[in-house]
Amino acid sequence: GATTSSITVTTSGSYFVTNSNSCGSINSNTINITANPAPTASTITAGGATTFCAGNTVTLSGNNNGGTWSNGATTSTINVNASGNYFVTNSNNCGTINSNTIAVTVNPLPTAATIAANGPTTICTGSTVTLSGNNNGGTWSNGATTNSITISTAGNYFVTNSNSCGSVNSNTINVIVNAAPTASTITAGGATTFCAGNTVTLSGNINGGTWSNGATTSTINVNASGNYFVTNSN
Numbered sequence: 001g002a003t004t005s006s007i008t009v010t011t012s013g014s015y016f017v018t019n020s021n022s023c024g025s026i027n028s029n030t031i032n033i034t035a036n037p038a039p040t041a042s043t044i045t046a047g048g049a050t051t052f053c054a055g056n057t058v059t060l061s062g063n064n065n066g067g068t069w070s071n072g073a074t075t076s077t078i079n080v081n082a083s084g085n086y087f088v089t090n091s092n093n094c095g096t097i098n099s100n101t102i103a104v105t106v107n108p109l110p111t112a113a114t115i116a117a118n119g120p121t122t123i124c125t126g127s128t129v130t131l132s133g134n135n136n137g138g139t140w141s142n143g144a145t146t147n148s149i150t151i152s153t154a155g156n157y158f159v160t161n162s163n164s165c166g167s168v169n170s171n172t173i174n175v176i177v178n179a180a181p182t183a184s185t186i187t188a189g190g191a192t193t194f195c196a197g198n199t200v201t202l203s204g205n206i207n208g209g210t211w212s213n214g215a216t217t218s219t220i221n222v223n224a225s226g227n228y229f230v231t232n233s234n
Contacts, residue, residue: 009033009035010035011033011035012033012035013032013033014031014033015030015031015032015033016028016029016030016031036092036093037092037094038092038094038095038097039065039090039091039092039094039095039096039097040065040090041088041097041099041100042063042064042065042088043062043099043100044061044062044063044086044087044088044099044100045060045102046058046059046060046104047060050102050104051105051107052105052106053106053107053108053109053164054081054106054109054165055081056081057079057080057081058079058104059078059079060077060080060086060102060104061077062076062077062088062099063075063077063078063088066090067089067090067091067099068089068091069086069087069088070084070085070086070087070088070089080104082104083104083106084103084104085103085104086101086102086103086104087100087102107163107164108163108165109165109166109168110165110166110167110168111136111168112159112168112170113133113134113135113136113138113161113170114133114170114171115131115132115133115134115157115170115173116132116133116173117129117130117131117175118130118132121173121175121176122178123175123176123177123178124177124179124180125177125178125179125180126180127152128150128151129150129151130149130150130151131149131150131157131173131175132147132148132149133148133170134146134148134159134170135147136161137161138159138160138161138162138170139159139160139162140157140158140159141155141156141157141158141159141160142155142157151175152177153175154175154176154177155175156172156173156175157173157174157175158170158171158173178234179234180234181207181232181234183230183232184205184206184207184209184230184232185204186202186203186204186205186228186230187202187203188201188202189201189202189203196223197223198223199222199223200221201219201221201222202219202220202221202222202228203218203219204219204230205217205218205220206218207230209230209232209233210230210231210233211228211229211230212227212228212230212231213226213228
């Protein structure tokens with residue numbers, strides 16, 4: 001319907017010019033114009049929480065126009081188990097357009113510590129052993145939060161590491177504390193000063209000790225001068 005010498009075309013169609021006068025009308029040649037649409041952006045959604053712990057997933061959907069996900073997938077949905085920004089790119093010969101972006105955050109599980117002792121874990125009362133290896137901010141089974149602890153009490157010791165995704169324990173070290181030996185109390189069953197040919201019975205070795213004359217019985221009969229005692233050992 002335009003009568004100008006030229007027109008600007010933005011829509012598909014067949015375009016020609018009709019010339020008319022009192023003798024009739026005639027059409028020019030025809031030019032067919034095809035106007036392809038720009039790509040349409042996808043709208044993507046998450047099927048659950050987008051912040052979660054390692055080992056879980058979230059399903060993202062909405063790639064309904066044959067686009068490509070930012071991880072390279074071309075399916076309509078993807079299952080995501082890694083942190084990142086996810087979107088869909090739709091393209092055609094008229095250009096490229098991205099969908100909205102969904103940020104996924106995957107929190108790691110806690111890492112277990114590995115603890116070790118700096119010496120024997122079977123000790124005597126009054127001695128200690130140092131346990132170390134709490135390098136990830138965990139808590140020892142006795143409540144301490146330091147890198148190492150010095151132990152003088154028997155028990156099973158370990159470190160617990162925790163975060164929003166749970167808790168995990170380290171290896172366990174069993175510390176054994178042995179009591180110091182207990183001294184025997186010995187007594188004489190009669191006079192400790194007497195004439196040759198007589199004896200006195202000493203008793204009181206009830207803890208498995210050794211008499212100073214080498215005997216290991218609970219009592220000894222003494223007929224010789226000397227200082228007698230029991231030695232208890234462990």
